[in-house]
Amino acid sequence: MKYVLVIPDGCADESQASLGNKTPLQAARVPHMDEVARAGSVGLTDNVPVSMPSGSDVGTMSLFGYDPKVYHTGRAPLEAAAQGIQLGPDDWAIRCNLVTIENERMKSFTAGQVPNDIGRDLITLLQQQHCGDEHWKFYAGVSYRNLLLYRPRGGQAPFAADTFTTPPHDITDQLIEGYLPTGSGSAELRQLMDDSRALFADCEPNRIRLGRGELPVTQTWLWGQGRTPSLMPFQERFGVRGAVITAVDLLRGIGRLLGWDVIEVAGATGYLDTDYAAKGRAAIETLKGGADFVVVHVEATDEASHEGHPDAKVTALEEIDRHIVGPVHAYLKSQGDYRLLVCPDHPTFCRTKTHSHGFVPFAMCGQGISHNGAATYDEVAAKATGDVLPAGHDLMPRFIQG
Structure with a gap:
């Protein structure tokens, strides 16, 4: 079984007047994400506890199956791990x-x-x-x-x-x-x-x-x-060998602490001009190279929100769909049993230009995942299914083991 998680960072949002009162996900042309929805299960997950600040450090820790209320100590030590900086117990x-x-x-x-x-x-x-x-x-x-x-x-x-x-x-x-x-x-x-x-x-x-x-x-x-958190290695916990593709040190750091391979991609910038196609190719090559589980993280959608640009967010979503979700899904289907999950870490609103708390939509398909009625991947379709996870760290066990 091969597993892929695609994270369009901060893509969940509110409806935008400039987009005809649609959310960026609703306004974007994302046929491959919609295919995942039609082939499998769509719902809502809350990755950031209300008692914690909303950010990718908390949200992705939840997405990876680790309760941030137990394991999270701060964002900076995760980025230190990405740079290979060893922290002492009192650092x-x-x-x-x-x-x-x-x-x-x-x-x-x-x-x-x-x-x-x-x-x-x-x-x-x-x-x-x-x-x-x-x-x-x-x-x-x-x-x-x-x-x-x-x-x-x-x-x-x-x-x-x-x-x-x-x-x-x-x-x-x-x-x-x-x-x-x-x-x-x-x-x-x-x-x-x-x-x-x-x-x-x-x-x-x-x-x-x-x-x-x-x-x-x-x-x-x-x-x-x-200070440095203590995290059980992902392979020990879930039984699969992992790898992460990202341009952001935070994700590299979490990956290293979980025992994943960190895949560097030329042209990955962590911004709107990132090379989406290179990330998609790298995901496929990493799967071919023996990884069981690959995370592809894209920061561009979050950056567009921080700048308050709904149109740029729509464009970033379409690029992720065209160059990452589409090719990766096609490869997975050609190789046998697989599961594919698309889910952001947290909402980031174009209106406020900042991270927010609240539910985000997920869509997953593949071996053993039944269809629950959604025809599209977006916030409204996800809410309509009634599939709601109040604790985001419960999603990964369902994806890998359920």
């Missing part, structure tokens, strides 16, 4: 975005999709200047996505369960004052953020960006802190 990882703040509002949580080379230069500058010391170390990632590690040298870390930070993508266009870190260790985090603001004010990389008419990186934004 903390913190996500470090490069952002643009104007008039004390979050103008861009990506600093205009800052290029990798400039992002790396700025992270190096942070480490070389007074922002880094024997306790704090900055690690460059991809574009605006970077990490900060706190390694205690005797004594206890300043962070605790009451340390609260806010993802910058949740506050686009809003004043930042009410969203700065609070609780234990917040003074240290705020000071580092203020120090970066002073350091970046007149640095060479920003002069280059301003000269090109691009957004400057005005400071860092620190969030998502946590």
Whole structure:
């Protein structure tokens, strides 16, 4: 049996006036996702407990069959695992975005999709200047996505369960004052953020960006802190060998912690310009190479929502359908017994430009999965079936074992 999970990140949404009062999933031409719906089972699943912040770290952990209320410790340690950074038992990882703040509002949580080379230069500058010391170390990632590690040298870390930070993508266009870190260790985090603001004010990389008419990186934004979680390997739990295809460090990190192979794909950007066809080909080659279970994650749908662009979200869904779901499903059908699941991790609303809580639609088909009446894959069709999973981590056992 071969298994594939396709994650169109954040694709669940509300109806949009600009799309004729349809959701992006309803408006998109997705014949291959609709084929999955007609061939199998469609329903709703809630991947993010209301007591936890909505994000891919929580949502995908649920999707992979792990209760986030038990296993989730924070987003940053998952991304540290993706970079091969070993955390000690008392170490903390913190996500470090490069952002643009104007008039004390979050103008861009990506600093205009800052290029990798400039992002790396700025992270190096942070480490070389007074922002880094024997306790704090900055690690460059991809574009605006970077990490900060706190390694205690005797004594206890300043962070605790009451340390609260806010993802910058949740506050686009809003004043930042009410969203700065609070609780234990917040003074240290705020000071580092203020120090970066002073350091970046007149640095060479920003002069280059301003000269090109691009957004400057005005400071860092620190969030998502946590220590390494302890996760039972996926193969030990479900009996299948896994692999993940993604351009996002978060998913790479979860994959490594679960014992999956992490498949790198040239042209996978984690943005709307990603090479969808390359991801589809990589999934098929990974199945041919012996993997039992392959996850294909696409960030583009989520990015379109964060930018408030329903049309771009529709286009991304159609590209996922054409270049990933269609070819992968065709290959699976040609090889024997299989199961295919399409499901986002959480809703991301174009209206609010941020992640949300709530149910998302799933569709799965293949060996042993009966049809439950849906003709299309979308939020409305999923609700009509009456198949509802209040705990998202119950979906994977059904998919693999049910």
